[in-house]
Amino acid sequence: MSRGKKSSVTIRDVARKANVSVATVSRYINGTARVSDEVAKRLDRVMEELNYVPHSTARRLATKKTNTIGLLLTDMSGDFFAPLLRGIESMAREKGYDLLISSAREAYSQVRNLPLGPHNCDGILVFTTSLDDGCLQALSEMSFPVVLIHRSTPPELNIPCVTVENKAASYKLVSHLIEEHERQRIVFLRGPKGHEDSYWREMGYKQALLDHGIPLDESLISFGEFFRRKAYQSMWELLSGGVQFDGVFAGDDEAAVGVLVALREAGVRVPEEVSVVGFDDQRMSPYLQPPLTTVRAPTEDVGKEAVRQLVKLIQIGEADPLTLLPTEIVLRRSCGCEFGSGSPLYETW
Amino acid sequence: MSRGKKSSVTIRDVARKANVSVATVSRYINGTARVSDEVAKRLDRVMEELNYVPHSTARRLATKKTNTIGLLLTDMSGDFFAPLLRGIESMAREKGYDLLISSAREAYSQVRNLPLGPHNCDGILVFTTSLDDGCLQALSEMSFPVVLIHRSTPPELNIPCVTVENKAASYKLVSHLIEEHERQRIVFLRGPKGHEDSYWREMGYKQALLDHGIPLDESLISFGEFFRRKAYQSMWELLSGGVQFDGVFAGDDEAAVGVLVALREAGVRVPEEVSVVGFDDQRMSPYLQPPLTTVRAPTEDVGKEAVRQLVKLIQIGEADPLTLLPTEIVLRRSCGCEFGSGSPLYETW
DNA sequence: CTGAAAGCGCTTACAG
DNA sequence: CTGAAAGCGCTTACAG
Numbered sequence: 001m002s003r004g005k006k007s008s009v010t011i012r013d014v015a016r017k018a019n020v021s022v023a024t025v026s027r028y029i030n031g032t033a034r035v036s037d038e039v040a041k042r043l044d045r046v047m048e049e050l051n052y053v054p055h056s057t058a059r060r061l062a063t064k065k066t067n068t069i070g071l072l073l074t075d076m077s078g079d080f081f082a083p084l085l086r087g088i089e090s091m092a093r094e095k096g097y098d099l100l101i102s103s104a105r106e107a108y109s110q111v112r113n114l115p116l117g118p119h120n121c122d123g124i125l126v127f128t129t130s131l132d133d134g135c136l137q138a139l140s141e142m143s144f145p146v147v148l149i150h151r152s153t154p155p156e157l158n159i160p161c162v163t164v165e166n167k168a169a170s171y172k173l174v175s176h177l178i179e180e181h182e183r184q185r186i187v188f189l190r191g192p193k194g195h196e197d198s199y200w201r202e203m204g205y206k207q208a209l210l211d212h213g214i215p216l217d218e219s220l221i222s223f224g225e226f227f228r229r230k231a232y233q234s235m236w237e238l239l240s241g242g243v244q245f246d247g248v249f250a251g252d253d254e255a256a257v258g259v260l261v262a263l264r265e266a267g268v269r270v271p272e273e274v275s276v277v278g279f280d281d282q283r284m285s286p287y288l289q290p291p292l293t294t295v296r297a298p299t300e301d302v303g304k305e306a307v308r309q310l311v312k313l314i315q316i317g318e319a320d321p322l323t324l325l326p327t328e329i330v331l332r333r334s335c336g337c338e339f340g341s342g343s344p345l346y347e348t349w
Numbered sequence: 350m351s352r353g354k355k356s357s358v359t360i361r362d363v364a365r366k367a368n369v370s371v372a373t374v375s376r377y378i379n380g381t382a383r384v385s386d387e388v389a390k391r392l393d394r395v396m397e398e399l400n401y402v403p404h405s406t407a408r409r410l411a412t413k414k415t416n417t418i419g420l421l422l423t424d425m426s427g428d429f430f431a432p433l434l435r436g437i438e439s440m441a442r443e444k445g446y447d448l449l450i451s452s453a454r455e456a457y458s459q460v461r462n463l464p465l466g467p468h469n470c471d472g473i474l475v476f477t478t479s480l481d482d483g484c485l486q487a488l489s490e491m492s493f494p495v496v497l498i499h500r501s502t503p504p505e506l507n508i509p510c511v512t513v514e515n516k517a518a519s520y521k522l523v524s525h526l527i528e529e530h531e532r533q534r535i536v537f538l539r540g541p542k543g544h545e546d547s548y549w550r551e552m553g554y555k556q557a558l559l560d561h562g563i564p565l566d567e568s569l570i571s572f573g574e575f576f577r578r579k580a581y582q583s584m585w586e587l588l589s590g591g592v593q594f595d596g597v598f599a600g601d602d603e604a605a606v607g608v609l610v611a612l613r614e615a616g617v618r619v620p621e622e623v624s625v626v627g628f629d630d631q632r633m634s635p636y637l638q639p640p641l642t643t644v645r646a647p648t649e650d651v652g653k654e655a656v657r658q659l660v661k662l663i664q665i666g667e668a669d670p671l672t673l674l675p676t677e678i679v680l681r682r683s684c685g686c687e688f689g690s691g692s693p694l695y696e697t698w
Numbered sequence: 699c700t701g702a703a704a705g706c707g708c709t710t711a712c713a714g
Numbered sequence: 715c716t717g718a719a720a721g722c723g724c725t726t727a728c729a730g
Binding site for chain 4: 700
């Protein structure tokens with residue numbers, strides 16, 4: 001229980017004991033210049049004996065590099081978060097960077113107050129809206145490396161971004177409803193205002209209608225906010241407003257839950273009368289009644305790719321402006337497709 | 350797109366511009382001594398003008414503190430992870446610490462290779478088995494602050510630990526099966542070998558049997574490994590071995606999924622013939638067929654409490670040896686309880 | 699291949 | 715209340 005100092009063997013100690021200068025030790029450790037074999041051996045031995053670990057803070061101060069990347073998030077609930085972080089963490093480790101993470105309820109607007117920035121990272125990953133445009137601009141002006149995840153760069157700023165194919169997947173999903181299940185009046189529930197993913201999903205929805213010669217009916221577009229209750233409410237409004245529809249693209253799986261509940265309460269059968277589809281393939285989605293047709297995004301890969309781009313940006317000063325990862329449709333019963341097994345339990349083994 | 354240096358205004362710059370010494374600036378910033386009002390004002394203005402941000406690396410080197418805590422994990426899948434991290438992150442921020450995280454496939458055994466340690470943190474949080482006993486001992490010997498999460502301290506080591514009440518909850522759960530649903534032959538599926546949580550759940554199971562005068566039958570204890578497939582296999586072995594049972598405590602919710610599938614395939618009705626209960630209350634659990642009776646742990650609080658203890662350890666050199674957070678039983682239909690609503694969709698709103 | 703020395707940007711006794 | 719100066723543990727021109 002004693003609080004003694006952490007042992008601190010310094011580079012000086014090993015230099016002395018190995019009878020060389022600290023410069024030599026430093027060079028040997030960093031492989032920054034050759035040393036004679038004899039010295040190398042001696043150093044290996046001495047470092048082993050002394051159990052020497054270079055002091056990373058001192059190294060940072062001397063090199064002006066932190067070897068750390070930061071991740072800035074708005075919130076860490078949702079199934080989304082774990083795989084994303086897993087991807088980020090594994091790639092960061094692979095690239096030799098420490099990972100600092102910070103979550104903020106609201107977007108930061110003052111660069112000076114950022115928990116993550118030039119003072120403790122070599123670059124940061126910004127997830128969705130965790131940083132406002134002003135901050136991005138300020139960081140950009142000081143040439144601080146930033147990569148955006150699931151959010152595109154503000155105009156004129158040229159910040160690299162990595163995200164997934166929302167539009168193409170939505171297009172396929174809605175086309176599926178039209179072509180396979182003969183749906184014509186498909187509701188779309190928007191996500192939160194300003195949410196990139198939602199925007200592109202809406203574009204995919206509209207494009208699919210257009211390409212199938214179905215006129216866009218604004219009364220079929222409502223708000224789900226990627227949130228169960230809101231989607232539930234919106235469905236009731238549509239229902240009691242007498243709006244006719246035979247399909248619902250809920251925007252995401254969370255909203256789809258609200259849709260399913262509302263329809264069940266209203267006595268509308270899914271998928272017989274109305275097809276319902278979501279987006280994200282959350283862990284609960286195979287277990288919903290009926291199992292939810294949705295879209296799966298390669299979230300872990302998004303994380304990895306984001307780190308890869310950030311490291312490029314840090315090390316060579318440039319990265320790909322946009323990385324779009326492919327998504328895949330997951331067909332289950334809520335759209336009207338039939339499956340033999342019946343048990344969604346199997347699926348996730 | 351230029352790569353220019355990050356602007357770096359130093360304490361020296363503000364000192365010069367404000368016509369004081371760097372020592373004064375430092376003291377003012379850290380509130381470590383009073384300065385005259387006049388100087389204070391000048392400093393505020395100058396720092397604002399220069400957009401000065403103290404260089405945390407330099408500060409670290411000078412103070413020998415990193416103001417960072419580390420989190421070491423084995424894996425980051427599972428519903429468990431997000432709330433835990435949320436708790437940790439929020440409390441770390443509240444306490445003024447940066448959070449570094451690192452995940453390892455296997456436990457580290459060499460202190461020198463640790464991604465997180467005295468070189469980059471003031472203390473670390475160790476989740477379950479991410480560090481072996483040898484490492485813990487080494488860290489302990491150098492008085493490096495460590496707090497364990499969901500893992501108790503190795504003998505003689507006295508490392509503070511925070512976890513949840515596994516035994517009491519299991520006891521209540523099994524007692525519920527016995528008392529309310531008249532179950533007598535209850536299977537228990539163990540988690541991974543050496544897993545603390547599993548151990549205590551087993552103790553709760555055994556104690557409940559004992560207190561209700563039900564003799565322990567070893568043939569009812571098998572392996573679920575907190576893993577669907579394994580639990581599924583084990584159930585089939587019991588089933589085809591002709592073992593009679595009327596209840597299953599699956600060890601956790603993952604295993605419960607395997608149990609439900611096996612029983613369904615075998616034509617055994619749940620809960621009429623066999624009650625099934627899990628542990629953890631995963632997000633999918635309300636949606637299982639039937640909805641799963643289980644136990645909910647305050648995972649976010651575990652994270653917060655762990656940080657609180659670690660910070661105490663860092664700052665005043667001591668912490669509570671054991672923090673046990675209470676768990677709560679969540680009754681649904683898989684145990685045999687009846688509920689009006691029927692729709693599990695409501696529950697998680 | 700190796701050393702002496704300056705410097706990274708702070709903090710903190712020590713002295714006033 | 716304020717300053718001059720040493721020191722935190724490294725890295726890296728510069729010189730040999």
